[in-house]
Amino acid sequence: MLNIINLTKTFNPGTSYELRIFNDFNLHINKGECTGILGANGCGKTTLFNIISGVLRQEKGTVSLNGKIIDNLKENERARFIGRVHQNPSAGVSPSLTILENISLSDKKCQKFTLRKLINKQKIESYREILKTLDLGLENKLNTEVKYLSGGQRQSLSLLMATMNKPELLLLDEHTAALDPKTSRLVMEKTQELIKSYNITTMMISHNVRDAVKYSDRIIMLDKGEIILDVRSGQVTEKELLNIYNSRNYGSPLQEAV
Amino acid sequence: MNTLILTSIEQGLIFSVLAIGVTITFKILDFADMSVEGTFPFGAFLFAKLISGGFSPLISTLLSFTFGTLAGLLTYTLNIKLRIKALLSGILTATMLYTINLRLNGKSNMGLFSYPSIYEGHEPVIVLILIILAVKMLMDAFLKTEVGYLLIATGDNETLVKSLGEDSNKYKLIGLMISNGLVALSGALMAQYQGFAEITMGTGIIVVGIASIIVGDTILRRNKLLKATTRAIMGALIYKFIGALAIDLGLAPTDLKAINAIIVIIFLTYNTFNPLKIKKADEYKVVEEAKC
Numbered sequence: 328m329l330n331i332i333n334l335t336k337t338f339n340p341g342t343s344y345e346l347r348i349f350n351d352f353n354l355h356i357n358k359g360e361c362t363g364i365l366g367a368n369g370c371g372k373t374t375l376f377n378i379i380s381g382v383l384r385q386e387k388g389t390v391s392l393n394g395k396i397i398d399n400l401k402e403n404e405r406a407r408f409i410g411r412v413h414q415n416p417s418a419g420v421s422p423s424l425t426i427l428e429n430i431s432l433s434d435k436k437c438q439k440f441t442l443r444k445l446i447n448k449q450k451i452e453s454y455r456e457i458l459k460t461l462d463l464g465l466e467n468k469l470n471t472e473v474k475y476l477s478g479g480q481r482q483s484l485s486l487l488m489a490t491m492n493k494p495e496l497l498l499l500d501e502h503t504a505a506l507d508p509k510t511s512r513l514v515m516e517k518t519q520e521l522i523k524s525y526n527i528t529t530m531m532i533s534h535n536v537r538d539a540v541k542y543s544d545r546i547i548m549l550d551k552g553e554i555i556l557d558v559r560s561g562q563v564t565e566k567e568l569l570n571i572y573n574s575r576n577y578g579s580p581l582q583e584a585v
Numbered sequence: 586m587n588t589l590i591l592t593s594i595e596q597g598l599i600f601s602v603l604a605i606g607v608t609i610t611f612k613i614l615d616f617a618d619m620s621v622e623g624t625f626p627f628g629a630f631l632f633a634k635l636i637s638g639g640f641s642p643l644i645s646t647l648l649s650f651t652f653g654t655l656a657g658l659l660t661y662t663l664n665i666k667l668r669i670k671a672l673l674s675g676i677l678t679a680t681m682l683y684t685i686n687l688r689l690n691g692k693s694n695m696g697l698f699s700y701p702s703i704y705e706g707h708e709p710v711i712v713l714i715l716i717i718l719a720v721k722m723l724m725d726a727f728l729k730t731e732v733g734y735l736l737i738a739t740g741d742n743e744t745l746v747k748s749l750g751e752d753s754n755k756y757k758l759i760g761l762m763i764s765n766g767l768v769a770l771s772g773a774l775m776a777q778y779q780g781f782a783e784i785t786m787g788t789g790i791i792v793v794g795i796a797s798i799i800v801g802d803t804i805l806r807r808n809k810l811l812k813a814t815t816r817a818i819m820g821a822l823i824y825k826f827i828g829a830l831a832i833d834l835g836l837a838p839t840d841l842k843a844i845n846a847i848i849v850i851i852f853l854t855y856n857t858f859n860p861l862k863i864k865k866a867d868e869y870k871v872v873e874e875a876k877c
Contacts, residue, residue: 401752402747403746403747403748403749403751403752403753404750406747406748406749407750410748411748413744419748420742421737421741422742423741424734424738428734432731432734432738432745433749435731436749437750438750440731440732440735441730441732442727442730442731442732443730444730444731445729445730445731445734489748
């Protein structure tokens with residue numbers, strides 16, 4: 328599915344702040360799996376996502392998706408098959424537009440945007456149905472501007488919008504980190520429902536070890552741009568993971584999830 | 586007093602085209618485009634060039650809009666392609682336009698009384714109302730299209746636009762070009778109205794545009810259904826009227842620019858220190874806390 332071969336990435340090359348984050352990094356992600364990615368801040372998780380989604384360019388190595396090399400595609404061109412949900416709930420929506428307008432935009436994702444009217448009255452009912460699956464009452468707030476929604480509602484909407492065109496690969500970048508424990512669990516469950524029903528290959532960055540064990544099929548732990556652990560989630564317990572994580576001498580030990 | 590009201594309405598209508606243009610960059614795209622200072626006289630001088638070259642007033646006015654969009658293209662190139670900061674890009678465009686404006690007709694002041702204008706044979710106010718209605722309706726319709734919504738989304742969240750598979754820079758270009766075209770159109774309308782094009786007519790014009798938006802938003806805040814274009818038009822009219830009133834009360838026309846700036850300061854201060862608004866913000870906070 329996703330194949331990363333000999334990836335090398337250096338920040339600020341040639342300066343005293345030079346930082347080589349990946350050196351001949353290799354990773355293969357299987358189709359239909361949810362891979363949890365753990366690691367301390369600065370270990371390269373988000374950089375990895377940025378390279379996969381085209382925000383950053385690598386110096387060396389190739390990234391291919393389903394056998395097709397995507398290195399020369401721009402961020403917006405990769406959006407056709409890669410969806411991403413960010414940590415910040417506002418990053419995946421347009422806050423000054425209404426829910427209906429946001430959904431309508433994402434429904435047109437990767438198609439040609441024209442001078443036709445965006446809002447299609449015949450589709451409103453189907454949008455309502457999709458929003459109902461979130462179970463947050465958003466289907467009755469179609470004309471509410473997204474900036475008036477709570478973080479959890481906004482993140483659920485982002486998730487919906489990112490998966491609407493059924494991307495081949497979904498990148499979840501700590502997408503529940505900014506939410507309270509209860510909302511975070513809700514969003515996580517919605518995420519699982521969505522990726523299971525659409526059978527989307529997923530990579531999920533998380534600092535919550537329990538979530539990683541519970542929701543992913545495979546767990547990868549990164550440290551300084553290297554994979555230090557790569558296991559099926561059934562082969563390892565939460566406690567073992569925490570021990571490995573903390574034994575790597577990170578700045579602050581990871582606490583057990585609440 | 587009657588002529589004063591009529592004049593301020595007419596000028597307010599002309600400036601409302603400018604205000605709609607500035608709304609697109611400053612409010613919708615969140616792009617502080619200062620090139621307006623050069624584009625407004627650019628429209629006026631373009632009109633002067635075209636009308637003296639034998640074109641009809643209508644064609645000259647429409648072409649002023651068309652060529653005005655090129656100023657937006659220049660600012661875009663500086664900002665996106667050459668990666669100069671937005672504010673500086675606009676200022677550089679305005680500075681370049683200053684020379685271009687002088688070169689266009691070879692002089693800094695050009696009388697237009699001997700040429701026909703689009704107001705000829707009609708009441709200027711009627712002509713202007715028709716033009717503003719056309720601009721407003723076209724803009725409103727545009728902002729309801731798929732491309733229009735992407736323009737709004739670009740100002741809101743570029744990451745989202747990219748995740749929709751679109752290049753957000755394209756929408757910045759569209760916005761900047763329409764905005765500058767409208768400002769040039771406003772300049773062409775003003776040149777015909779006052780009967781001359783002059784190099785200093787753009788000085789401080791950005792304040793007029795921003796002031797119109799602020800006044801429109803402040804006075805009409807309670808009405809949520811009003812479109813941004815309507816607010817800009819109402820804002821320009823009210824703003825112009827307050828300025829005219831100040832002159833009628835005995836202030837000299839040379840004081841106008843200071844009055845303009847003071848009006849903006851008053852409205853901004855009102856927005857910041859308005860007890861009603863502060864109370865409302867508190868209520869909102871309470872509701873938010875209760876939700877948690």
